[in-house]
Amino acid sequence: MSKYLLEVDYTLEGIKAIKSGGGTTRVAAATELIESLGGKLESFHFAFGKTDAYVVADFPDNESAAAASLAVSAGGGATARTVSLLTGAEVDAAAAKKTTYRPPGS
Numbered sequence: 001m002s003k004y005l006l007e008v009d010y011t012l013e014g015i016k017a018i019k020s021g022g023g024t025t026r027v028a029a030a031t032e033l034i035e036s037l038g039g040k041l042e043s044f045h046f047a048f049g050k051t052d053a054y055v056v057a058d059f060p061d062n063e064s065a066a067a068a069s070l071a072v073s074a075g076g077g078a079t080a081r082t083v084s085l086l087t088g089a090e091v092d093a094a095a096a097k098k099t100t101y102r103p104p105g106s
Contacts, residue, residue, distance in 0.1 A: 001039070001058040004065045005083040006072070008053040014077030015052075030055055033071060037064040052078070056085070 010018065018026060027044045034041045039059040046053050059065040065082050072080040086094075 001060050002062075002065075003042070003056065003058055003085040003087075005085055006055040006057065006069060007051045007081040007083065008055060008072065008078050009050075009080075010052045010078045011076065017077055026053070030057075033068055034059070037067055039064060039068070055080075 023046055027041075030044055031041045034057045037059060039057050042056040042058060044053065044055050057065075057068070059068070062084070065084070069080040069082040072078050
């Protein structure tokens with residue numbers, strides 16, 4: 001499985017729901033969503049600042065990660081941006097690949 005970071009921003013509707021139902025209800029909802037797609041929730045943290053919550057999860061494939069993000073955004077209470085996370089070994093493998101890229105002006 002691959003690891004993903006979901007950066008979640010709550011709408012006014014979502015914030016009102018958190019105020020009435022609490023944060024643990026959102027963690028439970030995220031866990032249920034992720035597990036329904038064959039994934040596993042690693043961590044869920046509410047935050048101060050531009051992003052309201054950071055969720056780290058394992059998903060079996062990109063389609064499952066995208067489905068989770070789409071479900072969150074389509075629900076209307078939040079929007080989610082999904083970032084694919086790489087291990088050091090994956091970056092090593094990427095760096096070792098031969099490419100034919102030429103920078104502009106070369």
